[in-house]
Amino acid sequence: MSPQLSVIIPTHNRADILAKCLAHLAKQTIAENIEVIVVSDTNNPATTELCTQPSALNPLPPHFRFIEIPPCQQGTARNRGVAIATAPACFFIGDDIFLKEDCCALHESIHRNMQKPVAVLGSIGWDPDVGITPVMEWLAMSGWQFGYPSIERYAGDFLPKSIQHQFSYASNISVPTEIARRIPFLEDISLYGWEDIEWGARLRDAGIPLFFAPDARALHHHTMTLEESLRRMETLGASVVKMESITPGFDRRPRGWKLLAYKVFAGFPTMSGKHRAAFLRGMNKAMSDEE
Structure with a gap:
C-alpha cells in the first residue's frame, strides 16, 4: 500500500x-x-x-x-x-x-x-x-x-x-x-x-x-532552566521586531494597550513578569539596532 x-x-x-x-x-x-x-x-x-x-x-x-x-x-x-x-x-x-x-x-x-x-x-x-x-x-x-x-x-x-x-x-x-x-x-x-x-x-x-x-x-524531549527560558524570550522579542519589518501584516508585536500591559506586568517578580521583561529587552535591543 x-x-x-x-x-x-x-x-x-x-x-x-x-x-x-x-x-x-x-x-x-x-x-x-x-x-x-x-x-x-x-x-x-x-x-x-x-x-x-x-x-x-x-x-x-x-x-x-x-x-x-x-x-x-x-x-x-x-x-x-x-x-x-x-x-x-x-x-x-x-x-x-x-x-x-x-x-x-x-x-x-x-x-x-x-x-x-x-x-x-x-x-x-x-x-x-x-x-x-x-x-x-x-x-x-x-x-x-x-x-x-x-x-x-x-x-x-x-x-x-x-x-x-x-x-x-x-x-x-x-x-x-x-x-x-x-x-x-x-x-x-x-x-x-x-x-x-x-x-x-x-x-x-x-x-x-x-x-x-x-x-x-x-x-x-527537551529540558529548560529559567535562565534558558528567559534567554529564549529575549530572542523572541528581538525576532518579532525583525519579522515585522520583512513580513507584511505580521501581528505578533505588542502595541498600544497590550504593550502598556506588557510594561506594567514586566515589573512584577513573577514568572510572567520575568518573561515579559525578557521579551521587552529583546524588542528594545532590536529596535535600537535598527535606528
Missing part, C-alpha cells in the same frame, strides 16, 4: 535524540502506511550512520528516506522534505518530538475523512524523562510555550480563523501535500521563533482552516 502520510523531520547534529524519535515512529499503529523523511542540514557521521544502517538497537520505520542538504533553517529543510513526499498529507514534527503510538493514525484519519483541505494540529507535552523543571511546569500551564490551555474548548473542532495562525506549531501539525507545496515555509529568514506563525497566517489567508485534535499526542 502506498504511504498515506509523509512525516517530515528536520534535524541538526542530534543523532541520539533523533534515534529515539525514529523508534517512536517505528511503533506507530499505521507504521506500514507512513513515510518518514529525515532532512539533515549537516554532514554528521552519527546521523548518517543512524539513517543508513538500521539495527535492532536503532530500528527505522518501514518506509524511510534520508537526505542531506547544506546548512539551513528548519523551514528550508521542511520544504526539501515536502518536495520528495509521496503521501497525500505531510506531517511536520521535530527531531525531539516523540509521538504516541496512534498519533499518525489520528492525523491520517482526519485528512482522509475531511471533505476539504485542512491543517490538523495535535498536542504536545513535556517528556517527563528529561526532568521537568519549575519553569517548564509554568510554561505548560500558562501557555507561554504552547498555548493549548487557551484552545481546549475547540478540541475536535476548527479554531476561529482570527486566531488559528497563532497555533500553527510545526512540531505536531499536518497539511495536505498539495497545500504544503503551494504554501511553503519561508526560506530567506534566519529568525528564531516566528516562522511557524508566519506560515500559519498564509494558510489562514489561503482559506485553510485549522482543526485541533488534542488526542494526537506527542512528548517534547
Whole structure:
C-alpha cells in the first residue's frame, strides 16, 4: 500500500535524540502506511550512520528516506522534505518530538475523512524523562510555550480563523501535500521563533482552516532552566521586531494597550513578569539596532 502520510523531520547534529524519535515512529499503529523523511542540514557521521544502517538497537520505520542538504533553517529543510513526499498529507514534527503510538493514525484519519483541505494540529507535552523543571511546569500551564490551555474548548473542532495562525506549531501539525507545496515555509529568514506563525497566517489567508485534535499526542524531549527560558524570550522579542519589518501584516508585536500591559506586568517578580521583561529587552535591543 502506498504511504498515506509523509512525516517530515528536520534535524541538526542530534543523532541520539533523533534515534529515539525514529523508534517512536517505528511503533506507530499505521507504521506500514507512513513515510518518514529525515532532512539533515549537516554532514554528521552519527546521523548518517543512524539513517543508513538500521539495527535492532536503532530500528527505522518501514518506509524511510534520508537526505542531506547544506546548512539551513528548519523551514528550508521542511520544504526539501515536502518536495520528495509521496503521501497525500505531510506531517511536520521535530527531531525531539516523540509521538504516541496512534498519533499518525489520528492525523491520517482526519485528512482522509475531511471533505476539504485542512491543517490538523495535535498536542504536545513535556517528556517527563528529561526532568521537568519549575519553569517548564509554568510554561505548560500558562501557555507561554504552547498555548493549548487557551484552545481546549475547540478540541475536535476548527479554531476561529482570527486566531488559528497563532497555533500553527510545526512540531505536531499536518497539511495536505498539495497545500504544503503551494504554501511553503519561508526560506530567506534566519529568525528564531516566528516562522511557524508566519506560515500559519498564509494558510489562514489561503482559506485553510485549522482543526485541533488534542488526542494526537506527542512528548517534547527537551529540558529548560529559567535562565534558558528567559534567554529564549529575549530572542523572541528581538525576532518579532525583525519579522515585522520583512513580513507584511505580521501581528505578533505588542502595541498600544497590550504593550502598556506588557510594561506594567514586566515589573512584577513573577514568572510572567520575568518573561515579559525578557521579551521587552529583546524588542528594545532590536529596535535600537535598527535606528
